[in-house]
Amino acid sequence: MPLGIRIFLVYFLFVGLTGWFVLSTVMDEIRPGMRQSTEETLVDTANLLAELLRDDVKAGTLAQSRLPELLRAYGERRPQAQIWGVTKREVNHRIYVTDARGIVLLDSSGVGVGQDYSRWNDVYRTLRGQYGARSSREDPSDPDSSVMYVAAPIIADGQILGVVSVAKPNRTLQPYIERSQRRLAWLGAGLIGLGLLIGGLLSWWLSRALGRLTRYAEAVSAGQRAELPVYRGGELAQLAAAVEAMRTQLEGKAYVERYVHTLTHELKSPLAAIRGAAELLQGEMPAEQRARFVGNIDSESARLQQLIERLLALAQVEQRQGLEERSAVPLRALVEELCQAQAARLQRAGLLVDNRIDAALAVSGERFLLGQALANLLDNALDFTLPGDTLRFSAERTGERLRLALFNPGPAIPDYALPRLTERFYSLARPQTGRKSTGLGLNFVQEVAELHGGTLQVNNVATGVEAVLELPAVPD
Incomplete structure (x- = not known):
């Protein structure tokens, strides 16, 4: 199960259970809380009536007195009051008065006059100087028919002359209780839903952030170029920095080991040739033969220097995970600069360059690296082009990509060699000299192309070979 889902489930259980517990507890407290508030009001009313009576x-x-008539008029009133969205259409208080023996003297409902209420808790306790209150059901089988009674003593000259009781049916409170419970339920559900939404977004963000870092680590372990995810502070930023530091150290160690092996292997042949020629030069030989061996030493030394320089350039590119800068690079001007640098070699070989690139076309990238890549392509094409032929540069834009092609009318590449052209140290013999190059040029070009988010393809075409670089174009 993904980490984000597990975090969300734990958060869901915690928020859900906590919200349900708090909501349930608060809703259970609404009914007794409202009844307590009502009882407090009844106490005030009973004591006020006790003074009036x-x-x-x-x-x-x-x-x-006029009190019986007033109570009848009170019972007939229709207030039509809007209280919290509930319409109150009638008054609900019942008021009765008993004497010191508990006999009912006055009853607003008219049903208890003359009856003995001395055993009812509100009258019984009040006559004994205590707080008198009770809750009784009008219908013993209906729990919602309970009525709350609160009594107050009628005192004169320090003696209790009687009791006045004020009653209110609990059913009159039910609309307000239900309304409060509904509002609280909606509010609680909304808060729980909002909490779960925030938890879901937090889990998604954390899972996405870790996923980006995971994909980066997988790409690096697969030998692919990947951009390190950027996090703004916190533990994720520290984790990303630690992963990058570990990658740098591990890759650096493996890279050095690999290059030591490859460099050692590639240096054997020219060093053996130089050493053999040096040993032979220590003896007596004709001047013509001596000059030939000196030439061999010079050419093998140049080969060593070229190998080392290209290895260093390739190592610099392979170690980079992204471009240091990105700008618009006009291709026609860049190709003209390269051809100018190779003017002496082109003239010596009798070769021409046809630059058909539109001056308005430009790629987005690092000019120095692109210049080096095109220089390697041009060197490779010059090696395989016969004197008197013409090299052709062309380019076209397709959407957000730009396709740069270099055509040389040289011999076709053997089918077995096509898939291996960009392998490190793989090279074909040059048609004019029969010698091989360092085998690092096209590998360098491919690394530069991938660093820019592009590709390199070398294919046989009609009457020659075409190398195609596909790179991101400058946005319009």
Whole structure:
């Protein structure tokens, strides 16, 4: 299972379980919290009524007062109040008054007058100087029919003359409880969803960042060029730097070992020729033969120097993972500079160069490396072109790519050699001298092409050979 998915699952379980626990706990507290608030209001109401009723209860004129009429009028009121989106259409308080024995003197509902309520907890506890409250069901089988009763003592001259109780059905609170629970459920679900979305985005970002670093490591281990992912600070940036440092050290060690072996192998032949010629020159020989051996030493020394220089140039390119700079490089002007540098050799060999590249065409890359690559292609073409022939440079743009072709009318390349032309140290004998080159030129050109994100192809065509460099063109 990918790391990002595992991180998201752990985050999902943590956020989901935590959110569910908190949401469930809060929703369970809504009902008792609202009832506690209602009870506190009933306490204030009961104590206010106790003060208002004190004189009538003390004088025994409660039944003859205006209170029964007021309570009836109160019960008939229709407030039509909008409270939190819920319409309150009727009043719900029930008020009854008992004497010191618990006998009901007045009842707003009209059902309890004359009855003995002394055993009800609200009256019983209040007559004994305690806080009196109870919750009773109107229908014993219906838990939603419970009614909350809160009582207050009617006190005169330090004596409890009676009790006033205020009742409110709990069902009148249910719309507000349900509305609060719905709003809380939506809000909680939204917050949990937002938390999971943030967790998903974080997991995706982390998985993507690690994936980029993984692909970079895989590409490097496969010997491919890859650009090191850029991270802005933090542990990922440190990890990327550590991977790059490890790659540099490991590649450097392997690279040195490989080059030591290849260089040792390639140096054997010219060194043996130089040593053999030097030993022969120590003895007596004709001047003509001596001059021939001195020429051999000179040519083999030049070959050694060329081999070392090209190996150093190739090593510099192979070790790079990207371009140091990228600019627009006009191809026609670059080819003209190369031909000017090779003017003496072209004139000596009797060769012509036909530069058909449009002056407006340019590639995006590093001018120095592109110049070296084209110089190697031109050297290779000159070696295989017979005197009196013409080399032809051409270029065309296709979309975002530019195709640069160098045609030389030399002999066709054998089929067995075509797939190996860019191998290091692989070379074909030159038609005029029969000697081979260092075998590093086309390998260098291929490395430069890949460094620019391009390709190199060498193919036989009608009447000659064509080398094609495909490189990124300068954006319009």
